[in-house]
Amino acid sequence: MLNTEYRLSGERFSHPLFESAPALWQAVLPSLRRKIFSRHAQVVVHGDAAASLWLVSSGWLKLTRQTPDGKESVVGLCTAGDVFGEAALFSHANYPYTAEVVGDEAELIAVPAATIRSLIQKEPQLSARIMELLNERTSQAQLKLEHMNTMSAAQRLGCFLLRLCHLQVGGAKTLQIPVEKHVLAAYLGMKPETLSRSQQQLRPLGIQITGHTIEIAQVEKLRDFVCGSCSESGSCDAEAD
Amino acid sequence: MLNTEYRLSGERFSHPLFESAPALWQAVLPSLRRKIFSRHAQVVVHGDAAASLWLVSSGWLKLTRQTPDGKESVVGLCTAGDVFGEAALFSHANYPYTAEVVGDEAELIAVPAATIRSLIQKEPQLSARIMELLNERTSQAQLKLEHMNTMSAAQRLGCFLLRLCHLQVGGAKTLQIPVEKHVLAAYLGMKPETLSRSQQQLRPLGIQITGHTIEIAQVEKLRDFVCGSCSESGSCDAEAD
Numbered sequence: 001m002l003n004t005e006y007r008l009s010g011e012r013f014s015h016p017l018f019e020s021a022p023a024l025w026q027a028v029l030p031s032l033r034r035k036i037f038s039r040h041a042q043v044v045v046h047g048d049a050a051a052s053l054w055l056v057s058s059g060w061l062k063l064t065r066q067t068p069d070g071k072e073s074v075v076g077l078c079t080a081g082d083v084f085g086e087a088a089l090f091s092h093a094n095y096p097y098t099a100e101v102v103g104d105e106a107e108l109i110a111v112p113a114a115t116i117r118s119l120i121q122k123e124p125q126l127s128a129r130i131m132e133l134l135n136e137r138t139s140q141a142q143l144k145l146e147h148m149n150t151m152s153a154a155q156r157l158g159c160f161l162l163r164l165c166h167l168q169v170g171g172a173k174t175l176q177i178p179v180e181k182h183v184l185a186a187y188l189g190m191k192p193e194t195l196s197r198s199q200q201q202l203r204p205l206g207i208q209i210t211g212h213t214i215e216i217a218q219v220e221k222l223r224d225f226v227c228g229s230c231s232e233s234g235s236c237d238a239e240a241d
Numbered sequence: 242m243l244n245t246e247y248r249l250s251g252e253r254f255s256h257p258l259f260e261s262a263p264a265l266w267q268a269v270l271p272s273l274r275r276k277i278f279s280r281h282a283q284v285v286v287h288g289d290a291a292a293s294l295w296l297v298s299s300g301w302l303k304l305t306r307q308t309p310d311g312k313e314s315v316v317g318l319c320t321a322g323d324v325f326g327e328a329a330l331f332s333h334a335n336y337p338y339t340a341e342v343v344g345d346e347a348e349l350i351a352v353p354a355a356t357i358r359s360l361i362q363k364e365p366q367l368s369a370r371i372m373e374l375l376n377e378r379t380s381q382a383q384l385k386l387e388h389m390n391t392m393s394a395a396q397r398l399g400c401f402l403l404r405l406c407h408l409q410v411g412g413a414k415t416l417q418i419p420v421e422k423h424v425l426a427a428y429l430g431m432k433p434e435t436l437s438r439s440q441q442q443l444r445p446l447g448i449q450i451t452g453h454t455i456e457i458a459q460v461e462k463l464r465d466f467v468c469g470s471c472s473e474s475g476s477c478d479a480e481a482d
Contacts (some may be wrong), residue, residue, distance in 0.1 A: 073390060128361070131375060142388055149430050
């Protein structure tokens with residue numbers, strides 16, 4: 001499952017978590033490992049001791065949990081720039097989900113729990129950044145909850161696409177989302193057939209979905225369709241170009 | 242709206258946020274103000290500069306946001322032991338919701354943003370506690386999202402009641418929830434008529450709802466009904482006695 005593991009070379013890569021603190025990145029670098037996982041690899045398993053914080057360099061992962069009565073719940077979809085495994089920040093904590101690679105492979109950076117915890121003790125700047133990260137995460141989850149009540153399924157799909165557009169460097173508007181339809185539907189809180197209908201509803205707005213490729217002709221048009229029903233309107237990352 | 246404001250006297254009160262750090266509580270005490278707000282008072286307003294972190298001593302508040310197309314979204318319900326206004330932890334941040342007193346009155350403690358931010362810089366123990374708080378908040382929001390897909394409306398109402406049972410000192414199982422039905426319904430992500438139906442569905446489990454008073458005959462029975470559909474089952478606070 002784990003194909004390769006090697007030390008980081010230094011200058012080649014950083015991560016949004018350390019973006020404002022290059023000195024900290026240099027300090028943490030020797031403890032980090034870059035790992036490449038293949039499709040379906042389980043990077044962490046729900047209930048295991050949280051040994052690392054994970055930074056995603058490329059690829060896609062789904063974060064899932066099982067209910068006792070046998071349903072799978074998709075609590076997250078992660079791609080380049082995302083972080084998961086925050087449980088590693090806390091002593092004696094376990095991962096609250098299983099993280100599995102979807103798509104061909106994923107490149108991750110593991111920050112050992114001991115490294116990040118000792119850094120937090122010494123570096124208020126990193127603590128502050130991590131608090132921001134945790135707070136953004138809460139805001140995102142609360143906003144998704146809001147959208148379950150205030151938005152249509154097509155608008156929720158549109159919001160998800162707008163966020164991905166924003167992540168893209170250079171503003172290109174062709175997205176690759178190698179996530180199976182039933183997984184994406186579960187993540188968005190809808191049935192697969194509702195997702196299909198939502199995709200059709202977005203077509204008149206110039207959104208073409210072919211397999212895992214999504215082309216968005218006019219982001220502005222999608223934004224008009226989505227953001228009027230969101231209380232974050234005006235202060236949301238996904239609205240910026 | 243604000244009836245009274247006074248300094249804290251010291252020993253009379255603490256808060257879960259500072260529970261493991263009595264020395265820190267003593268240090269922060271001189272900067273704190275206890276404030277009593279009457280029904281419908283807006284303690285903070287969405288978009289205002291986040292000047293304080295708020296600790297709830299008693300009473301109930303709803304946290305709401307407005308969408309541009311005129312819907313109200315209830316993003317939180319707070320009562321004794323809860324914290325809101327975490328935006329105050331971050332510089333130049335605004336409150337992401339309006340907090341309004343529901344029920345007769347609420348007693349709150351305001352921790353000035355400058356106080357909490359300077360404490361975080363100096364006290365890794367407090368940073369760690371706040372990170373835990375933010376992480377719990379994310380987990381709660383993600384769990385609520387999961388429940389939207391895996392639980393019935395009656396189970397979601399049951400889960401909300403179980404959490405309140407757990408907050409109660411001494412394990413008494415009579416709850417007072419002075420929250421209007423349409424607000425509670427919005428918070429739980431359902432229509433008011435669905436909330437009414439859900440209340441009826443809980444009756445055979447020994448749950449009597451009369452106005453704002455809820456009596457729960459056997460918590461164990463409610464737990465059996467709710468927790469089998471939750472991926473947190475086995476590690477949830479609300480399951481403990």
